[in-house]
Amino acid sequence: MCHLILLLPILALPLFWFLPMSVAAPAYGAVLIVSVWVYVVAMRAMRRPVQTGVEALVHHTGEVIGQEDGDYQGRLGSEIWNAESKDKLQAGDPIGAVSVEGLRLRIRRSS
Numbered sequence: 001m002c003h004l005i006l007l008l009p010i011l012a013l014p015l016f017w018f019l020p021m022s023v024a025a026p027a028y029g030a031v032l033i034v035s036v037w038v039y040v041v042a043m044r045a046m047r048r049p050v051q052t053g054v055e056a057l058v059h060h061t062g063e064v065i066g067q068e069d070g071d072y073q074g075r076l077g078s079e080i081w082n083a084e085s086k087d088k089l090q091a092g093d094p095i096g097a098v099s100v101e102g103l104r105l106r107i108r109r110s111s
Helices: 002-006 021-047 053-057
Strands: 061-068 071-076 079-084 095-099 105-108
Touching: 002 021, 053 095, 053 105, 071 105
Parallel strands: 079 105
Antiparallel strands: 061 071, 061 095, 071 079, 095 105
């Protein structure tokens, strides 16, 4: 379906075969303006940062809520994650997510 929207200016060319030029040209101009607007909106949407999934989780901040045998539990947003860190952390310390590997976060102390 989205590819048909991108082809809209080409699909509107038969207007020139079936309608007089005084009607076809403004109609084709309207189709062209709508197509350019759709292209601009689509390009803006593609350049926006990721807002969901693992990619959005990296660089979020949170806090340590527990520690057990060198492993940590951290809260980022409303989620609790199992985490590992090279830093020595305690409950309540601010953290930032560095990466995600499976269901474990790699975290670091956040300033």
